[in-house]
Amino acid sequence: SQQGEEDPQALSIQEGENATMNCSYKTSINNLQWYRQNSGRGLVHLILIRSNEREKHSGRLRVTLDTSKKSSSLLITASRAADTASYFCATDLLSGGYNKLIFGAGTRLAVHP
């Protein structure tokens, strides 16, 4: 079963606009990670935020984490057509001493030129 749920399921925006995706999860986590997947390709790691962090930035990406609400958000600023992809949050449960990732169903982002 999947722990994370992304919202919205699909998002369509124009180039230059910001895109915000949300993720909710159910159990306590070690960290939360965001991945991108282009059509027909594997997942690419974008950013990791630890359970004791509230906000993290990487280039045009901004991630927030609210452990009290068991939710996270990914903001992509000044979007580009190349940002078109599916975005997944993954909770890291640190089960058995390794990083067991539980993925949500993803948000499909379409950025139009």
Added chain:
Amino acid sequence: DTGVSQDPRHKITKRGQNVTFRCDPISEHNRLYWYRQTLGQGPEFLTYFQNEAQLEKSRLLSDRFSAERPKGSFSTLEIQRTEQGDSAMYLCASSFLMEPQHFGDGTRLSIL
């Protein structure tokens, strides 16, 4: 930098046949993971290796599935007596200790 490599990229087979997929992780990575991804869903964990030891298997991994990682390098995932429900993308990922996982481009399996 050589990433995670999976072979084949696509596999079409008839129901009831056996299939085997291969994953070559990043060379210095000691951890290897297999996931299954169906259309419109996120990846689901199947199994995990640390070096050559298979340390966890998901209940999704029925007895028709077997995975190996001889010598702690490449890994194979075999599905015996394939069923329609096995149609999916099979993804391999590797990592060094607790660092983020690096994914291959997957093997897409289609069962006729």
